[in-house]
Amino acid sequence: MDDRSFLLRIHLCSGIGVKGENKIYSFMQKNKRQPQLIELAELLSGLKIDLQQFLTDFHSQATTQKMIINQHHGGILTILDPEYPAQLKETFEPPNILFYRGRLELLKRPILAIVGARNMTKYATVVLKKLIPDICTHQITVVSGAARGVDSLAHRLVLNANSDTIAVLGTGLDQVYPRKNYELQTLMARRGLVLTEYELGQKPLPYHFPLRNRIIAGLCQSLLVVEAKHHSGSLITANIALQENRNILAVPGPINSNLSVGTNELIQAGAKPVLNSTDILEDFLNSLTNQT
Secondary structure, eight states: OOHHHHHHHHHTSTTOHHHHHHHHHHHHHHHSSOOOHHHHHHHHTTSSOOHHHHHHHHTOHHHHHHHHHHHHSSEEEETTSTTSOHHHHTSSSOOSEEEEEEOGGGGGSOEEEEEEOTTOOHHHHHHHHHHHHHHHTTTOEEEEOOOTTHHHHHHHHHHHTTOOEEEEOSSOTTOOSSGGGHHHHHHHHHHSEEEESSOTTOOOOTTHHHHHHHHHHHHOSEEEEESOOTTOHHHHHHHHHHHTTOEEEEOOOOTTOHHHHHHHHHHHTTOEEOSSHHHHHGGGHHHHHHHO
16 A cells, blocks of 8 residues: 555544554654554554554445545645645644645645634724735735634635635535535635545534644744634634744734734734734745745
8 A cells, every 4th residue: 555545544544633643654754664563553552542443444444435435526635745735744743634625736825824703893804805905916825714704704805806715624525614605615615725634524523623723824824813802713723823933913903892802912922913914915025025
């Protein structure tokens, strides 16, 4: 079995987890081969993995069928592929496998992540309508999580500007969450790029989204937060991005708004305040110069 198929098969086995997958990938990188059974047992020791169940799953016809189905319903990008984005590969516990639909070349462009409140206010709408058109004229790709609120609006505005956007899902490619985003997700798969580490059929389980956030943070050069409560998911994403040495940007807001507490705290902690598109574009100046 070739290394790509080996990693995909492992990924589709239940219970292996991101940590287990990364241990196996690290072994393969170091030793230039796949681990033998005794080595596999050593690698997975200490993790909450039933080795016998994993091996049964690995060799099962059901896993073979999963491989075939996922290969026929979209593209599969492995961490071994030259198209895999270098900036994501260098992060902590990157995904070994990404399922996708759309244009992989967008991963090679300068990327800005935009995240924010699901229950956004009109202020977020005004802010995004002001910032995004100018960003799009500079061929910067926008990545977000296709969630309700800021994420979805950012994707829509980029598409309306005839520019490029990437959605990172917390579900399989055949699922839509929220359901009202069916048209948006379909459009992004056709005109942009939709990515996920979850196989077909995987529903929007709560633990999927913190893991999804690490991919958003890993793909971008800079991350912009537009409206966020204290201790929100957007701040978690910003913290992950900060740990990966990404530029953190935040739109300041009224001090009496709950949805501005998080962004104002980010600025107070050292994030760059964004008052106009120039504040964002400055972070991409070098990348844009190198592109031209």
